[in-house]
Amino acid sequence: xxxxxxxxxxxxxxxxxxxxxxxxxxxxxxxxxxxxxxxxxxxxxxxxxxxxxxxxxxxxxxxxxxxxxxxxxxxxxxxxxxxxxxxxxxxxxxxxxxxxxxxxxxxxxxxxxxxxxxxxxxxxxxxxxxxxxxxxxxxxxxxxxxxxxxxxxxxxxxxxxxxxxxxxxxxxxxxxxxxxxxxxxxxxxxxxxxxxxxxxxxxxxxxxxxxxxxxxxxxxxxxxxxxxxxxxxxxxxxxxxxxxxxxxxxxxxxxxxxxxxxxxxxxxxxxxxxxxxxxxxxxxxxxxxxxxxxxxxxxxxxxxxxxxxxxxxxxxxxxxxxxxxxxxxxxxxxxxxxxxxxxxxxxxxxxxxxxxxxxxxxxxxxxxxxxxxxxxxxxxxxxxxxxxxxxxxxxxxxxxxxxxxxxxxxxxxxxxxxxxxxxxxxxxxxxxxxxxxxxxxxxxxxxxxxxxxxxxxxxxxxxxxxxxxxxxxxxxxxxxxxxxxxxxxxxxxxxxxxxxxxxxxxxxxxxxxxxxxxxxxxxxxxxxxxxxxxxxxxxxxxxxxxxxxxxxxxxxxxxxxxxxxxxxxxxxxxxxxxxxxxxxxxxxxxxxxxxxxxxxxxxxxxxxxxxxxxxxxxxxxxxxxxxxxxxxxxxxxxxxxxxxxxxxxxxxxxxxxxxxxxxxxxxxxxxxxxxxxxxxxxxxxxxxxxxxxxxxxxxxxxxxxxxxxxxxxxxxxxxxxxxxxxxxxxxxxxxxxxxxxxxxxxxxxxxxxxxxxxxxxxxxxxxxxxxxxxxxxxxxxxxxxxxxxxxxxxxxxxxxxxxxxxxxxxxxxxxxxxxxxxxxxxxxxxxxxxxxxxxxxxxxxxxxxxxxxxxxxxxxxxxxxxxxxxxxxxxxxxxxxxxxxxxxxxxxxxxxxxxxxxxxxxxxxxxxxxxxxxxxxxxxxxxxxxxxxxxxxxxxxxxxxxxxxxxxxx
Numbered sequence: 033x034x035x036x037x038x039x040x041x042x043x044x045x046x047x048x049x050x051x052x053x054x055x056x057x058x059x060x061x062x063x064x065x066x067x068x069x070x071x072x073x074x075x076x077x078x079x080x081x082x083x084x085x086x087x088x089x090x091x092x093x094x095x096x097x098x099x100x101x102x103x104x105x106x107x108x109x110x111x112x113x114x115x116x117x118x119x120x121x122x123x124x125x126x127x128x129x130x131x132x133x134x135x136x137x138x139x140x141x142x143x144x145x146x147x148x149x150x151x152x153x154x155x156x157x158x159x160x161x162x163x164x165x166x167x168x169x170x171x172x173x174x175x176x177x178x179x180x181x182x183x184x185x186x187x188x189x190x191x192x193x194x195x196x197x198x199x200x201x202x203x204x205x206x207x208x209x210x211x212x213x214x215x216x217x218x219x220x221x222x223x224x225x226x227x228x229x230x231x232x233x234x235x236x237x238x239x240x241x242x243x244x245x246x247x248x249x250x251x252x253x254x255x256x257x258x259x260x261x262x263x264x265x266x267x268x269x270x271x272x273x274x275x276x277x278x279x280x281x282x283x284x285x286x287x288x289x290x291x292x293x294x295x296x297x298x299x300x301x302x303x304x305x306x307x308x309x310x311x312x313x314x315x316x317x318x319x320x321x322x323x324x325x326x327x328x329x330x331x332x333x334x335x336x337x338x339x340x341x342x343x344x345x346x347x348x349x350x351x352x353x354x355x356x357x358x359x360x361x362x363x364x365x366x367x368x369x370x371x372x373x374x375x376x377x378x379x380x381x382x383x384x385x386x387x388x389x390x391x392x393x394x395x396x397x398x399x400x401x402x403x404x405x406x407x408x409x410x411x412x413x414x415x416x417x418x419x420x421x422x423x424x425x426x427x428x429x430x431x432x433x434x435x436x437x438x439x440x441x442x443x444x445x446x447x448x449x450x451x452x453x454x455x456x457x458x459x460x461x462x463x464x465x466x467x468x469x470x471x472x473x474x475x476x477x478x479x480x481x482x483x484x485x486x487x488x489x490x491x492x493x494x495x496x497x498x499x500x501x502x503x504x505x506x507x508x509x510x511x512x513x514x515x516x517x518x519x520x521x522x523x524x525x526x527x528x529x530x531x532x533x534x535x536x537x538x539x540x541x542x543x544x545x546x547x548x549x550x551x552x553x554x555x556x557x558x559x560x561x562x563x564x565x566x567x568x569x570x571x572x573x574x575x576x577x578x579x580x581x582x583x584x585x586x587x588x589x590x591x592x593x594x595x596x597x598x599x600x601x602x603x604x605x606x607x608x609x610x611x612x613x614x615x616x617x618x619x620x621x622x623x624x625x626x627x628x629x630x631x632x633x634x635x636x637x638x639x640x641x642x643x644x645x646x647x648x649x650x651x652x653x654x655x656x657x658x659x660x661x662x663x664x665x666x667x668x669x670x671x672x673x674x675x676x677x678x679x680x681x682x683x684x685x686x687x688x689x690x691x692x693x694x695x696x697x698x699x700x701x702x703x704x705x706x707x708x709x710x711x712x713x714x715x716x717x718x719x720x721x722x723x724x725x726x727x728x729x730x731x732x733x734x735x736x737x738x739x740x741x742x743x744x745x746x747x748x749x750x751x752x753x754x755x756x757x758x759x760x761x762x763x764x765x766x767x768x769x770x771x772x773x774x775x776x777x778x779x780x781x782x783x784x785x786x787x788x789x790x791x792x793x794x795x796x797x798x799x800x801x802x803x804x805x806x807x808x809x810x811x812x813x814x815x816x817x818x819x820x821x822x823x824x825x826x827x828x829x830x831x832x833x834x835x836x837x838x839x840x841x842x843x844x845x846x847x848x849x850x851x852x853x854x855x856x857x858x859x860x861x862x863x864x865x866x867x868x869x870x871x872x873x874x875x876x877x878x879x880x881x882x883x884x885x886x887x888x889x890x891x892x893x894x895x896x897x898x899x900x901x902x903x904x905x906x907x908x909x910x911x912x913x914x915x916x917x918x919x920x921x922x923x924x925x926x927x928x929x930x931x932x933x934x935x936x937x938x939x940x941x942x943x944x945x946x947x948x949x950x951x952x953x954x955x956x957x958x959x960x961x962x963x964x965x966x967x968x969x970x971x972x973x974x975x976x977x978x979x980x981x982x983x984x985x986x
Contacts, residue, residue, distance in 0.1 A: 077124035077144050084117050084151075096288040097327070097365050098399060099262070100255040102221040103184075111153045118148040139169040143178055150185055158185045176202065176211040183218045187225065190945055195222055213242035217252075233259050250281040254289060257296075266296040287324060290315065291331045295338075308335060326357035330366050342373050349373075367391035368405055375412070381596065382419050385412035415591050421584040425577045431567050432574065439567075440560070447559045578613075585609040586618045589625065599629045617743070620646065624655040654707045670914040673924050674970050675701050675708040677877075680927065680963040682717060684874035689775040691721050712738070712745035719751075725774070728767045732758055866968040868978065870985040873962035875927035876934040878909075880941075880948065881975060882956035884921045889954075893923060895947035900925070903945075904937070917973065927963065934960040 092104040111118075125141040125148070146161035162185065165178035179198055186195035199222065202215055216239035223231035236256045243249035257272035273289040273296065281289070294308045312332050315321050321328065333348035352366040371387035374380045388409035395405050431439055568574040585605055592602035606622050606629075616622070623642045630639040646655050682697035698718050701708060708714070719734040735751045735758075742748070761767050882889045893913045900909045909925045916922035928934035938960045943949050948956065957975050959982045969978055 074125065074128050074141050074144070077121045077141065080117060080121050080124070081144055081147060084114060084121070088114070088151075094284075095359075095361055095396070095399075096254075096284065097359070097361065098401075099258045100251065102217055102224065102255070106151060106153070108153065111151060114151055118152050121145075122148045139165050139171055139174040139178075143174060143181065146178065146181055146185075150181065150188075155185045155188045159189070172205075173208050173211060176205060176207050177214070180211060180214045180218055183215075183222070187218075187222060192222070192225070193950055209242045213239050216242070229259060229263060233263070246279045247282060247285075250276045250279050250285055254285060257289070257292065261292065261296055266298065269296040283320075287315075287321065291327065294331055295334055305335075305339075323358035326352045326355040326362050326366070327359055329355060330362065330369065333366075333369060337369075337373065340377075342377055346370060346373060361394070361396050364391050364395040368395070371408075371412075375408070379598065379601075381412060381415050385409075385416035388412050389416075411591065411595050415588065415596075418584040418588040418591070421580055422588070425581045425584075428567050429574070429577055432569055443560045443563050444556065446563070447556045450559070451556065582609065582613045582616055582618075585612070586616070586622070589622070593625055593629060599632050603629050603633075620650040620653050620655050623650070624658065627659075657707070670916075670922075670970065671705045671707075672709050673912055673914060674967055675705045675710060676926060677875075677963040677966045677970075679710060679713060679717070680875040681873075681967075686717060686721065687874075689724070691725050691774075694721055712742035712747055715742065716745075716747045716751070723754075725771060727769075727771050728758065866972055868965045868968060868981045870981075871962070871964070872931075873964050875929065875963040876931050877927060877961050877963065877966055878925040878934060878937055878958070879961055879966075880923040880925075880956065880958050881916055881920055882923070882948075883954060884915070884919050886954050888951045889921075889948075889956075892947055896923065896925065899945075899947055907933070924966075928960075931960070931962075 088104050088106070088110065094100055122145050125144040128141045129138050142161055142165045146158045146165070149155075149158035149161060159182060162178040162182035166175050166182065169175045169178070179202055183195045183198040183202075186192070186198065199215075199219055207215060216235045220232045220235040220239065223229075223235065233256065236252055236259070240249060240252060240256070243252070253272045253276050257269045257276070260266070260269035260272065270293065273293045276289045277286060277293075280286075290311070294311060297304065297308055309332075312328055312335070315328050316325060329348045329352035333345040333352065336342075336345040336348060349366050349370045353363055367387050368391045371384045371391060374384035374387065388405065389412075392406050392409040395402055431442065434442065568577040586609055589602050589605040589609060592598045592605055603626060606626050609616060610619070610622060623646045627639055627642040627646065630636075630642065643659060646653075646659060650656055678697050678701050682694045682701075685691075685693040685697065694717070698714055698721075701714050715734075715738050719731060719738055722731045722734050732755065735755050738745075738751055739748060739755075758767075880892075882892070893911050896911050900907070900911070907928060909927075912924045912926070914922050914924070925937075928937065938958055940946055941948050941958050948958070957979070959975075959979060961969060961978065961982070965978075972978075
């Protein structure tokens, strides 16, 4: 028997077993583990990840009218849909790590696991995985790939500084083609988040040569072309769109590239214009573009707009809005474009308001332009409201001035015209319904003859398998019936009902039944009576109508002057206001506005006229001060911050029944800062003190004076309520004759819990109402039971605390020292009245002091307002910006009730999401300060000294 083959078999088996060991490092072992790790684990995981990313790309619905995103969006919905596949990828990628540790595919497998964590939204876990690869991998390419994904993960976590550091590190490295492409894309995404369009363009352009897959390259070229187009580089945009079309792109990408070519093609002469118009007409005639015709009309409007043919542009936009299509957001863009033409070019703001109102209803809220569209829509809605008020009230006043017979004749003709229009519309709708019913019957006959869908140009495709036909039908249904849910009895349900509701909408039928029971004459008379209710036929009604016109003219002038930047319209509106209402309460402000407007237009003569009027008629107002001191507004803004701090302290003393200290602070405000912006609050708090310390008649006089001087104050309602109670008690002879006795000194108590505070308030109200002594119960209840709505932290200053100040023992705030003897006290220096005190206060402010004019702090106030609305909405923080002096500006955020929360706010300014968290290379100061210490700080203006105090006590 030949034992040699058996011997060879044993040797091979031994070698194979030796190669399986992960401890050996010989060539055979390496070859075995590399092959097995690659094809038994890594390859399968990689292929599944590739397919998953392609599927995510295909399922992403791009809005080609907006700049395309760098990466497909991922959220909890997509993560949940991919969860099973991602778990399987991690399982397969774990195989080389567990069983083939000495193979060269372990690092690649870790990268795949990190990607899976990224798509699962586990960004922190992804960061740890990519950091591990960077720290332990021997392969430069694997480390570079991990670092690019680490940068993407940091951006998802909002850690932009860390992402930038990774980017800067990779700038010094030499990357392979695939990693270079992904790095440039990651940088483009980073700069897009930062709003740096120039850097986005630069990095996208650098990424293009590194693509291997043509569709992905075309997508990036399209984004690049859009950005070139937005920045006015039409020739470069034209070049990108042309290259896309030469690459045989997907249909949607090619279609929109052809459309955009018309926008960036140079119109040198009439032949260029005819060529582009012919290009659009060809696209309209192509049946494949039927669902995009509304978009084509929109692009034709943009072509006319480039040539300042506004009427033609508006006609095409109206065609776009009337044409159904498959693009969900196209109507929004058409509305905005029409609104922009009326706003920017034709200056018809009332018509622009209607288009923007429609745009806001359908504009995609995730779009970066949504806030700008909504803001302009809100401005124009305010404009339209004032404009409509003026037109309506003027028309009603003209009707009121007519003889009664002429007025009735006019109203009857008006109602008759409306009735004829209603009947014509009803007949039109009935005719359309009949035509649709006939068309439906013909379609049913075709279906029964086996010709279902023959007229739909589907090429034999079943109707419900044809996306184009389905999209067209859905758009037509939405146009006619609205966006109704898919449910039974949809015709008879009220729009917006859920499927769980089964009640049939009977209201329209009942209204129709009632109307049918009336004769035409009765219906017309009812409508005439409705019109008569709005006509100001009495003196009081005419005065109310005139007041509405006066206020609308004043607001409209402000919108023209300050928001729309239309000085000529603002001047006309303000002068119309002064002509119609020469004694308007807004005269001083209108004079000053006209003074500025005429100065802006260069009419020095009229400017001097209003200068003299302000000096003669309103010499003691802030407007007169502004004429003499251009820096008065900045100084007054700084003074107003001090006033708010004094008011905070005064209110805290009022809550503690320390009325003398309250009056001292209020008198200080009135004497030192007469032009403050909370005069109504100061005066009302003074009246509340009078309710506790003065005779009832004093309170009544102060409330009446308050109403006369502050007619527009939100506290008027509370003043009226207190006066009504005063009159009621006076009629019942229940007013007290003398001032109440001063409150007995009370010991300080710790702050109550919310439950205890509510119980205490209820007990106070009950006790006050039960008193039989003839006292001014209005004052008692106004200052006690109505403490929350009247003393106005909720109505006047939302940041004011309603509970008593929490008392902290002095031992916790100051070091224990021996008290000086009486003999030694004469040798002690006098106490500094401006010394900072670490005492519990009613309000705490956050202060930011930064160099004026620094680009890093541009729009910092708006950034903090957005930051506060996102993270500190419940605190209702108010942001004020004033000139600090020495080339610096101060931002003050007020007010925190809890010092710990204020300190936490200050600490979180180092986080990257804070407006100043990513600012480097510029010196600025932040700190927290109590309202009492803030008064001293504004007088001393010594940030270095206060920071020492701040570090020792907070």
